[in-house]
Amino acid sequence: MQERTLEMLRSGNRRIGKARRQVVDVLAAQPGPITADGVIDLLPGVSASSVYRSLNVLEELGYVRHVHLAHGAALYELTDRLASVRHLVCEVCGNTIQIPAALLSSLSRRIERDYGFVLDSGHFALPGRCASCQRTEPGPH
Amino acid sequence: MQERTLEMLRSGNRRIGKARRQVVDVLAAQPGPITADGVIDLLPGVSASSVYRSLNVLEELGYVRHVHLAHGAALYELTDRLASVRHLVCEVCGNTIQIPAALLSSLSRRIERDYGFVLDSGHFALPGRCASCQRTEPGPH
DNA sequence: TCCGTTGTTGCAAGTCGTTCGCAATAAGAC
């Protein structure tokens, strides 16, 4: 774990226990977003509640963010990774496609200008149907 | 209840029981989206499971749609009403703002063109901060 | 109008994702 990360983790009366350290390692090793359950499965020696608590602490510290899907568990991803990326999630097959966050910027600007509302576009994934699930029957979602 | 609605409800081996009829009435009386729990509260004589089941059936029939928020319970709204409207939901105060669905159309087109992904923009609400909650501390969401 | 089929309802229990209370453990400052 990098010194920079350790410093971040220790800021604000924080300590680094067994669970926290392992959760950080798992997150850092992911190429993309992962669910809390995914982390739990990768860390059989760590209790589920500790994983959830660690994820929350790491989020407070700005190390990760979570993204909601229309249904089911949230996805966690390193903050710096998420900064420039948004997610499309297929409602049929569940696959996620990453798109540049910039694609949403004109919509964001428009909404802020017209409604004074600041979009938090990193906080939700865009649901829909991917190319290969176009012809599939509609899901129960 | 209109004849047109009754017909729709009776299509596909459906019957109209006490709960279903009342749920339809409540939905029709709403000026905007409502949660399942909101419907349940308005119908003390109807069981929660019947409300959920009715909402699901009505959704299959195309009478309502549900919209997910980043957190908490989904919102239900008449399909024809939702057709032209999308929702902004403030993560701080919870208020929802309706915006024309058309605002999302260029984004939708772009995503479909570039990724073959068809956005289901009616299925999620856009989270963020409304004008009056701009300066509030970030929520735990 | 009564009948029978089968969709609908209510209740309680179950599921999924996540949070919480609590006592035991262990970081890290001194």
Place this chain on the structure above:
DNA sequence: GTCTTATTGCGAACGACTTGCAACAACGGA
């Protein structure tokens, strides 16, 4: 090494739904 207190694990609780099951009641037909 000591001591304070953050962190952990466990199990119970939670919110939002879903489901199994037996009782009930629509509605098409006789």
